[in-house]
Amino acid sequence: KFEREAFRPVAEMAAEVASKKSAWNACLAKSGGFPAKCEKFEKDLRGASKAAGIDACVDETVALMRCTTGSNRANGCAQAFLAMRECNRAGGKQLLAEGAGYAVAPGKMGLFSAQASGLTQS
Numbered sequence: 001k002f003e004r005e006a007f008r009p010v011a012e013m014a015a016e017v018a019s020k021k022s023a024w025n026a027c028l029a030k031s032g033g034f035p036a037k038c039e040k041f042e043k044d045l046r047g048a049s050k051a052a053g054i055d056a057c058v059d060e061t062v063a064l065m066r067c068t069t070g071s072n073r074a075n076g077c078a079q080a081f082l083a084m085r086e087c088n089r090a091g092g093k094q095l096l097a098e099g100a101g102y103a104v105a106p107g108k109m110g111l112f113s114a115q116a117s118g119l120t121q122s
Contacts, residue, residue: 013052020045021056028061033069035062057087 024045027038035042042058049056064084067077079097086093094111095102104112 010052013048014054017045017048017052017054017056020048024058028065033065035065055087057084060084060087 020041024038024041027041028035031037042062045056046058049058060080060083064077064080067073067080072080082095082102083097086095092108093105094108096105
């Protein structure tokens with residue numbers, strides 16, 4: 001099976017990830033905010049995304065859902081929201097968590113003004 005996976009066209013693998021992500025999202029929408037109810041879909045998506053080398057933002061999605069349904073919701077879930085937003089950017093993450101702040105992702109500095117790097121640390 002591994003050899004067959006290694007030679008699958010990238011577009012086919014990406015389509016499989018998209019299909020599994022769609023199924024997982026549909027399950028999550030019905031889960032009442034409890035991602036554990038969609039464990040089978042999550043496992044399938046993780047496997048397909050790993051094989052395809054595509055980040056499907058599973059960890060970020062689960063973290064944001066847990067935050068918004070848990071006691072941390074009172075704090076606004078800013079870190080979980082930012083992680084989710086960055087993971088879902090079409091061009092890839094622009095900011096990465098670094099200590100208590102954020103850093104501009106490698107290769108993304110051209111998207112920001114020269115002052116932006118210092119602002120991400122606050």
